[in-house]
Amino acid sequence: MQAYVIPLVIRGRVIDEQDGTFTGRRDGLVFRGPAVHRHLAELVEQSSSRLSDLYRLSFDEILDFLAELGSRLAPDQNPYLRQALELSIRTSGLTEPTLRNCYETLGHFFDRDIVRESVENTIGIANLERWVERPVEGGGRVAVRAFGARAVHVIAGNVPGIAALTIVRNAVTRSDAIVKTPSNDPLTAVAIARTMVDMAPDHPLTRHLSVAYWKGGDGEIEDRLYQPQNIEKIVAWGGLSSISHIVKYLQPGIDLITLDPKLSSTIIGRAAFANEATMRSVAARLALDIGVFNQEACLNARVVYAECGTDEPGLTLADRFGAMVYDAIRALPHHLSTPSRVVGEDLAAELHALRINSAWHKVYGGDTEGGVIVSLIDEPVDFASLLANRVANIVPIDDPSVAVRAVTAYTQTIGIYPESLKTDLRDELALHGAQRLVSLGTAAEPILGAPQDSIEAMRRMCKWIVDESRTVDELRMLRPSPYSHRSAS
Secondary structure (H helix, E strand, O other), rough: OOOOEEEEEEEEEOOOOOOEHHHEEOOOOOOEEEOOOHHHHHHOOOOOHHHHHHHHHHHHHHHHHHHHHHHHOOOOOOHHHHHHHHHHHHHOOOOOOHHHHHHHHHHHHHHHHHHHHHHHHHHHHHHHOEEEEEEEOOEEEEEEEEEEEEEEEOOOOOOHHHHHHHHHHHHHHEEEEEEEEOOOOOOOOHHHHHHHHHHHHHHHHHHHHHEOOOOOOOHHHHHHOOOOOOEEEEEOOOOHHHHHHHHHHOOOOEEEEEOOOEEEEEEEEEEHHHHHHHHHHHHHHHHHHHHHHHHHOOEEEEEEEEEOOOHHHHHHHHHHHHHHHHHHHHHHOOOOOOOOOOOOHHHHHHHHHHHHHOOOOOEEEEEEEEEEEEEEEOOOOHHHHOOOOOOEEEEEEOOOOOHHHHOOOOOEEEEEEOHHHHHHHHHHHHHHHOOEEEEOOOOOOOOOOOEEOOEEEEHHHOOOEEEEOHHHHHHHOOOOOHHHHHHHH
């Protein structure tokens, strides 16, 4: 049984003791590393005033640092990332070709122009650089500035880009981060942090980043760590059980920002079925939304509502389209998507049951290559939440309103074709709970300078401080009320 060492990185120092042992999620893996509870005093930034060194950096200097860091993150040149990739091949739900592409493009998150645009569109660089002043009605002025915070980031490990995104967000907001890594990707954030240590161990951005692995729910660590004198924010990527656990630590002084798992879907309008060529083009775009990241991400499509009609000709179109989509999934390039290692037992059982028992469904594939379930009624399969391993469900509908009614607060991304249909439906979809609407085929290319999960996560990561100024003669409370003569009479 092979054991991997997961070092602890604390503010520019790498601690590689092996007095802690942890069990991995699969493949008989064991992790060894420092027992985090012994290092809690060092891990915690005792006072937010110690973030002042970050404010001696200009935003351009932060961009310079991130761009240099990004240039050092090619796995063929970076031994830490090579090790992270090697471990992820064994722990991740992604397969090796797709993982390699993820790691080879990790530097994209640190691109100077992309980071600048992202911050300008979400927070506003001016708000991070200075007090932004404006006059107020009735006289006086208000000045606002966004300051960083001491935060714990409980990150997910379904794709390695989450680690990179977290470290970038911590840097640009001038915050102090303790990144808790997940058991299905315990090394990517460590690898980036170790690269920062090699690059500039005393740089303020390096000194305000710590990365640690501990088993979630470890009270010896979390009871002491999640206290308002230690942290001000918790940014948590996680499901119901992990978020419910964190919630018990909330109290005045701690703000929880949740980026929880969602399900995503697709709405395809009648225009897609105009002719064979259009159907094939739309099927190829849909295959991307289903298959990229091997359907491991929240943004991947699972249920596809197709406005082909539910009469006999419509069902024939749905069946033909399903076969096209299945072919397109199998044809995806391997750096984006590959056959899965295995099909989940519950999903495999449901697919087998449909094949032998259901007159209302047709199944294409359903093995490790992926699959498409074509419903012959305007309802998704009752196990839609299990859809994974590049398996999607096409549901024929007569009107897009059927798809709109299926949207809930658990819906994240909806890929829509054609563009005009997206414009027509977006207000109604938003009111039903949809969080992100995209052109079909682009679900796996999120724009980093946009809200996430219907919140502005980077703005929430900041503390927004207000400076109000008025002279005595501007104070409203000293002015007579226009209604005072009425009470006198």
